[in-house]
Amino acid sequence: MGDSLEFSEWYSDILEKAEIYDVRYPIKGCGIYLPYGFKIRRYTFEIIRNLLDKSGHEEVLFPLLIPENLLAKEGEHIKGFEDEVYWVTHGGKTPLDVKLALRPTSETAIYYMMKLWVKVHTDLPIKIYQIVNTFRYETKHTRPLIRLREIMTFKEAHTAHSTKEEAENQIKEAISIYKKFFDTLGIPYLISKRPEWDKFPGAEYTVAFDTIFPDGRAMQIATVHNLGQNFSRTFEIIFETPTGDKDYAYQTCYGISDRVIASIIAIHGDEKGLILPPIVAPIQIVIVPLIFKGQEDLVLNKAKEIYERLKDKYRVYIDDRDIRPGRKFNDWEIKGVPLRIEIGPKDIENKKITLFRRDTMEKFQVDESQLEDVIEKTLNNIMENIKNIAWKKFEDFITVIDNLDTDKIKEILSQRKGIILIPFNEEIYNEKLEEKVEATILGETEYKGNKYIAIAKTY
Numbered sequence: 116m117g118d119s120l121e122f123s124e125w126y127s128d129i130l131e132k133a134e135i136y137d138v139r140y141p142i143k144g145c146g147i148y149l150p151y152g153f154k155i156r157r158y159t160f161e162i163i164r165n166l167l168d169k170s171g172h173e174e175v176l177f178p179l180l181i182p183e184n185l186l187a188k189e190g191e192h193i194k195g196f197e198d199e200v201y202w203v204t205h206g207g208k209t210p211l212d213v214k215l216a217l218r219p220t221s222e223t224a225i226y227y228m229m230k231l232w233v234k235v236h237t238d239l240p241i242k243i244y245q246i247v248n249t250f251r252y253e254t255k256h257t258r259p260l261i262r263l264r265e266i267m268t269f270k271e272a273h274t275a276h277s278t279k280e281e282a283e284n285q286i287k288e289a290i291s292i293y294k295k296f297f298d299t300l301g302i303p304y305l306i307s308k309r310p311e312w313d314k315f316p317g318a319e320y321t322v323a324f325d326t327i328f329p330d331g332r333a334m335q336i337a338t339v340h341n342l343g344q345n346f347s348r349t350f351e352i353i354f355e356t357p358t359g360d361k362d363y364a365y366q367t368c369y370g371i372s373d374r375v376i377a378s379i380i381a382i383h384g385d386e387k388g389l390i391l392p393p394i395v396a397p398i399q400i401v402i403v404p405l406i407f408k409g410q411e412d413l414v415l416n417k418a419k420e421i422y423e424r425l426k427d428k429y430r431v432y433i434d435d436r437d438i439r440p441g442r443k444f445n446d447w448e449i450k451g452v453p454l455r456i457e458i459g460p461k462d463i464e465n466k467k468i469t470l471f472r473r474d475t476m477e478k479f480q481v482d483e484s485q486l487e488d489v490i491e492k493t494l495n496n497i498m499e500n501i502k503n504i505a506w507k508k509f510e511d512f513i514t515v516i517d518n519l520d521t522d523k524i525k526e527i528l529s530q531r532k533g534i535i536l537i538p539f540n541e542e543i544y545n546e547k548l549e550e551k552v553e554a555t556i557l558g559e560t561e562y563k564g565n566k567y568i569a570i571a572k573t574y
């Protein structure tokens with residue numbers, strides 16, 4: 116999967132064969148989550164939901180449509196998005212008085228309402244989020260789940276605070292939430308502060324999480340923005356301070372998307388197919404009865420008995436299709452089911468159970484009485500193992516060089532790619548650097564205690 120073309124083919128193939136996402140919808144940049152993919156999506160976003168809920172965020176739901184005058188209110192913001200907005204201009208045959216945008220993101224919709232909700236400092240902080248679809252008319256090459264025109268799963272959080280310090284702390288909290296989220300999924304990341312010329316339109320600064328795909332290109336998987344008082348001034352989100360003065364709210368926002376699903380697939384998968392982190396696997400354990408003529412009942416009954424023992428704790432499925440076991444094995448390996456239980460007459464006789472783990476492709480036997488214990492340990496071990504492998508690959512993709520050697524940078528980026536780190540230096544840190552190295556400046560980052568400029572070829 117090393118080069119881009121190979122990876123691209125592998126990725127398209129896996130979306131189809133593992134029945135995750137169908138790309139054949141007749142609109143560019145739009146596709147369909149199939150049942151298996153939808154379940155991966157659901158379990159994945161359940162993790163972020165829990166993390167946000169536990170840290171005092173509340174889920175809300177805003178309209179998809181934003182009137183033109185609202186969207187255009189904040190100058191920088193609209194400049195950043197004007198080429199990407201889809202417009203609704205008619206209701207039936209009647210032209211609308213005010214054009215309506217399909218939200219590319221929801222700052223303007225949400226901050227219009229925040230003005231109505233915020234009067235005094237005790238109304239703050241507000242910490243809300245929604246998981247919705249957003250629309251961006253992307254002009255770069257679209258890719259399934261990576262660069263969508265309908266971003267089907269956009270988790271956006273928006274906060275408002277009464278002091279600058281509190282907003283700063285919120286940025287830290289958001290970063291720590293995303294760290295936990297990606298750690299839970301075993302997705303490695305580098306955190307960097309995006310350069311001025313690449314920050315979110317309307318933000319004071321942007322902090323981003325980038326991972327590296329198997330073809331060596333960097334992928335932005337999350338962003339955290341400190342909006343300062345830019346939007347609150349425009350939208351007049353004003354509150355009375357404890358001393359009776361008036362001030363504008365200090366705001367932050369942060370988001371992730373379907374790219375997280377793309378990352379789970381790309382980062383952990385191998386040439387045989389998906390390898391799913393157990394926590395998001397729609398089926399965590401598949402039971403395959405090895406049916407021999409005359410012993411069907413014995414094997415199937417045992418399969419059901421094992422299913423009953425496990426079903427309250429795990430997502431278990433018995434594959435009793437009338438096809439060869441080899442084909443079943445293959446199907447579940449493509450679909451990345453973490454653990455397989457094989458049940459045959461010999462094992463039943465010996466009170467043994469055969470287990471197979473997808474990550475290492477190892478088969479081993481356990482005593483029937485120890486099944487629950489071994490399963491729990493093995494699933495934990497699978498998670499640890501795939502996370503370690505992912506971080507090892509990620510680290511292998513990072514090259515630290517001690518000065519701005521453009522030839523060397525270009526050479527590395529044209530061959531194995533990955534992220535290159537050069538010591539931070541204010542003088543060279545500007546937009547021209549991108550032209551010099553013919554790549555993207557991800558931003559300033561700390562790596563093993565030192566400050567660097569991170570450079571990469573990106574998606």
Ligand code: PR8
Nearest residue numbers: 220261262263271335336337338368369370371372
């Ligand atoms: C915000 N406002 O909007 P952001 N397809 C798939 N994923 C995408 C795409 C796309 N076309 N474009 C962006 N993303 C802020 C924060 C509310 C929430 C993903 O920020 O424009 C990227 O991973 O940076 C990006 O980091 C994230 O959505 C948030 O988008």
